[in-house]
Amino acid sequence: MDTQKPYDPEHIQTIISECKVEKWALIPLLQKIQEAIGYIPSEAIKPIARHLKLYPSEVQGVIEFYAGFSMKPKGKHVFKVCRGTACHVKGSRSILSGIEKKLGIKDGETSADYACSLETVACLGACFLAPTMMAGKEYYGKLSLGKIPSIVDHVTGEREDKDT
Ligand code: FES
Structure with missing residues (x-):
């Protein structure tokens, strides 16, 4: 990722909809979103959970568990x-x-x-x-x-x- 991109719901939704509906797909999906825009926006948690048939708290828990994921935009x-x-x-x-x-x-x-x-x-x-x-x-x-x-x-x- 070259630059920090602003949160774009349509872009995030496109990434989510390309993801298989499998629980194991959560981490690869989070990695894709972070790679695309540099972080996991809090607004993305519910759409991710809905797509993967998970609770939002499960998605949030995984993001918080792995140090490689960030919910805050980072610098270039x-x-x-x-x-x-x-x-x-x-x-x-x-x-x-x-x-x-x-x-x-x-x-x-x-x-x-x-x-x-x-x-x-x-x-x-x-x-x-x-x-x-x-x-x-x-x-x-x-x-x-x-x-x-x-x-x-x-x-x-x-x-x-x-x-x-
Ligand atoms: S302690 Fe291992 S690289 Fe710094």
């Missing part, structure tokens, strides 16, 4: 800073402070222009590179506070390059 660039043990030992707290300062947002927040979101995660599975973070699908390892500004500029600068 999502930065994930690891706060796992290996990264903590190697100074992830100062990495988080540095990126918060650079982006002007705190952990769990999205910038007002929806350009960037910042999250912390338990482990990115690349402990040998600690301290680590991700921006989009890219890993950045062996981080130091001094590397943060150029990484953020590189990531957000890529967006401008693609748009021009």
Whole structure:
């Protein structure tokens, strides 16, 4: 997904109606919606439940259970800073402070222009590179506070390059 798209009920309904009416189809359907617009709008829960013959609370429960699903719109660039043990030992707290300062947002927040979101995660599975973070699908390892500004500029600068 390149940009955060506004909630469009017809688009969501099209995605839902293309989905098989099977209970196992819930997670793939949620993944499709999130891939299409970047999050699962709360307005989509009832139509999803109706289509799959589930209770809305079941759909909501699955969204809340899996950390990969979000009901809030996120920024175009999502930065994930690891706060796992290996990264903590190697100074992830100062990495988080540095990126918060650079982006002007705190952990769990999205910038007002929806350009960037910042999250912390338990482990990115690349402990040998600690301290680590991700921006989009890219890993950045062996981080130091001094590397943060150029990484953020590189990531957000890529967006401008693609748009021009
Ligand atoms: S603890 Fe940070 S990548 Fe595993």
